[in-house]
Amino acid sequence: MKNDSQSSLRVIIYEGADSAPLADSERLELVSTLLTGGYDVTLANGRGLVRDNQAASLLVLGKFSGDMPSQASDAQGDGQVIFEDIAGLSTEAIVSKVEATVERLGKPSPGGWKPWFPVIDFDRCTNCMQCLSFCLFDVYAVDKQEQITVQNQEKCKTDCPACSRVCPEVAILFPKYGKGPINGDVVRESDIQREAMKIDVSALLGGDIYSSLRSRQSDARKRFSTERDESKALLERKRCLKKLQGDLDIPNEILMSLPSAGDIQERAERAKAKAVQRLARSQTVKDTRSTATPEEWGI
Amino acid sequence: MNQSQPQTPSNHRVVYCNCTYAKIVPEKTKQQVLSELSASGVAFDAFADLCQMSARKDPVLKELAESGQLKIAACFPRAVKWLFHAAGVTLTDEKHEILNMREQSADEIVPLLLEGQPLSGRPDHEE
Known part of the structure; x- marks a missing residue:
């Protein structure tokens, strides 16, 4: 911004x-x-x-x-x-x-944007990157110290707190959210218990959202190698998103504006290709970095 | 118009956040805090929305945090602490006090904000 x-x-x-x-x-x-x-x-x-x-x-x-x-x-x-x-x-x-x-x-007029974006509590964050892999809108990134960071606040979807719900450490706040601890209220033992018990996105989708969509597509290819059933795939995606909406409190308009399955797949393929490239390079050149840079991951 | 000559050693800056772009702070609390602050005769900074300042990494946040004692009337201390952190500013318990208008009453907050301030009323007070 x-x-x-x-x-x-x-x-x-x-x-x-x-x-x-x-x-x-x-x-x-x-x-x-x-x-x-x-x-x-x-x-x-x-x-x-x-x-x-x-x-x-x-x-x-x-x-x-x-x-x-x-x-x-x-x-x-x-x-x-x-x-x-x-x-x-x-x-x-x-x-x-x-x-x-x-x-x-010629000064900018105030207003125009409701400042809705995640704020990370680094006393709790373990840098697990679940938020980065979950968010489809490129709100998160990794800084030069390989620390998760909120980079594109304005890309966050207003009133959507979904990433805070997938954080296993209750480390993501939305100060303008109604309820605690997402609103910044003190994190209580019961909140931690709830986080431990909740169905995470992996369980919900049978893997992360990208691999879920990829495996769904792969399964579909096997089953319908000669006739692809696009409408059934779309219905499945709709059902999956509806479940996400209920479990993660995602507003309807956010679901309506999600990237298409094709976009998500393309992004996953791009990240995979970069990962393969990086792996190949690390086998020939000694690389002291433990993880790829955001650019290398295409995020 | 720099008013940075302290009048007493206990003097501190007062910041009020109006949380303009959301209706999550009780309106009654916000109004009472703002009303009593503005009638107190104490100089203060009132910001439309600290979240917005954090998002644009406004250097004013750094200047405020580094300028000495600061009392902030806003929302949950954990949220305010990490909003400042997101703007590259560290708040400390020793120098910075955060008062929570989402949970505390105006009757609790205002005396804490004005504690140690020169409260002799406004000169030539009208009304």
Whole structure:
């Protein structure tokens, strides 16, 4: 995901020197409305600490009592500081000014994506890679230290917590999920017991999802060598996915957007070919690495 | 507009997460915490959604964590800890306190957030 914080607009509600304070209700309504609109807001009044400016452009809203510049540079000179006098303005009018400033400066508008993605609890993770092999959407990857990592958050399917359910160590969180321990609540003994008892994906599908689909196809080839029954295969896949949906709490729309059997098979074949290549290479060249890189595995 | 001169040794930064993009934090708790914080006269940073900041590895998270004592009103501490970790930031129990608006009440959270802060009310307070 692109880091766009440096180009975003930071909104400050200023009530320090040379400005009049807002009424409590006015301030609360303004902060709430801006937050709901996806803006980050700093309340600055000369008391207590707030974060420094990270070279973002600042929009300073206040009821200024004297003359003020409409625009300035911050102390480092690498960000714009824009002042807006909000005296006498309604919350709606102030928010309009904020939106107009965002547009005028060509800054990205906030919102647009519900930040739904897995977060790994590395106190629990054993790097078993089950999540990597389970996820069909390339959310997971392996870093340079050969550690599992969440690399493509935006590819995660909103409201789908399925990978957390296949994790044998209860190490995958979705902070916006409703129930514990997936939501980040403390992992209790009963959760661990449940994980140990649950039907894992391998049991559910008779192997991992890729090998299951491959073996199903192989069986189908044997049985229907002269006439392939595509519709039966599709029905089987549908039944299998329906079972997954129930057991893993996968939303219907996610199942509808799963890669096709052909895509999955192609991916598996690609990974297998890479593995064969790597094996062949490791027999001729001494290779000190214990596992392949993500690129080599095609993930 | 750098307000980083501490007023008392116990001063700490206060961060509030609005969890804007999900309805998993009780609205009543969120509203009460935000309302009491904003009326307290204490400066603080209110973020629309810490998850989003974690996803984009926002350097603000690092700056906050490294700037000294920090109190964060958000959700489950395990979730917040690993959200920061996902952004390359380590939170420690000694310097960082996480208050859980999903489970704790606003009455429990607000005094903890404001503990040690200069609470003399807002100057020329209106209303």
